[in-house]
Amino acid sequence: MSKAQRMYDYVIVGAGLFGAVFAREMTDAGYKCLVIDKRPHIGGNVYTEKVEGIDVHKYGAHIFHTSDKGIWDYVNRFATFNHYINKPKVNYKGKVYSFPINLMTLYQVYGVTTPQEAEKKLQEVRVTIANPANLEEWILSQVGLELYELFIKGYTMKQWQKHPKELPAFIIKRLPIRLNFEENYFEDIYQGIPKEGYTFLIGNLLKGIEVRLNTDYFSDKEHFNELAKTLVYTGKIDEFFGYRFGELEYRSLRFETKLLEGNYQGNAVFNYTDSEVPYTRVLEHKHFNFGRQKHTVVTWEYPDTYTRDKIPYYPVNDEKNNAMYRKYEQLARSCPGVLFGGRLAEYKYYDMHQIVGSALAKVKAIKAQKV
DSSP states (O other), X not given: OOGGGOOEEEEEEOOSHHHHHHHHHHHHTTOOEEEEOSSSSSSGGGOEEEETTEEEETTSOOOEEESOHHHHHHHTXXXXXXXXXXXXXXXXXXEEEESSSOHHHHHHHHOOOSHHHHHHHHHHHOOOOSSOOSHHHHHHHHHHHHHIIIIIIHHHHHHHSSOGGGSOTHHHHTSOOOSSSOOOSOOOSEEEOBTTOHHHHHHHHTTTSEEEOSOOGGGSHHHHHHHEEEEEEOSXXXXXXXXXXXXXXXXXXXXXXXXXXXXXXXXXXXXXXXTTSSOSEEEEGGGGGTOOXXXXXXXXXXXXXXXXXXXXXXXXXXXXXXXXXXXXXXXHHTOTTEEEOSTTTTTOOOOXXXXXXHHHHHHHHHHHHHO
16 A cells, blocks of 8 residues: 555554553644554553442552653543552451551561661561572562561562562562551552543543554554554564564463452452462452442452463563563664554553653654654
């Protein structure tokens, strides 16, 4: 198909957050966009579904948080956010603990009541490791063996199916460790969840834009490549290149969801950190929006081995996989007419605000080139 026959300026593969933001911005700039997605719904992994009046996070809990006022103002153009604060709890062998690790946690475990007592106790239990080389060594050097086994070891082995010694330290460095009673998991200035759910947010981003669901890009690549001058690809980068250098490793998840009566656990998120319990988290969705319904929707989240027929949730960013990704990244740079963006295309663990920021940055760069 010649340039004159092209029907769109951009074909965007993926109706998730990156694709929706990109499509919105380019549409508002006067370009014609087509968004396709192989799933039967918009939203990607942030998709929420109404069940008996409760917004259910179908692919795991998503809490929007950022300290970037520009990004916060941007998403609030498309949805009204509530003031939900993420304060997960931990269940370890039937006992409940405050989490992330804070002064209340240290009181529950060690009986300390002041920051000074807590720091003294941590100094006693920390394992001296000059240069922590992996996840296990880093957390042992921060909080010692008991807290590592209570909160980290079993959960990590379930989630990643790898011993913490085999995982890079950066995975656990996102976990706050505090000497005060602050239980808010995130330290960002702005935090919340769309009052009408993330599907409402994505729907507003995509308003007036052509979207084709149940449409697999790989079912007819040549056709979709010819529809527009530029393809925006948000899927797996290794799949795009036919797994030329091998398959990048991911972890997947599976969910069991039930509609129950009453109030199941009194909190939106409970982490189950002992290895004997097969699931890692239990979500009670109505608490994400301060629901007072007489019924409740509860999801048990199980880690799962990834295969091509499952959803890839977490990239395994160890040395082997990162080296493989760099080969694909180099290939992507020499791929004219294709823009790669998002967690799967960039093989990177992005939070939602980072996805929005990345999409806006790419749009800004495109506009600068066209001036």
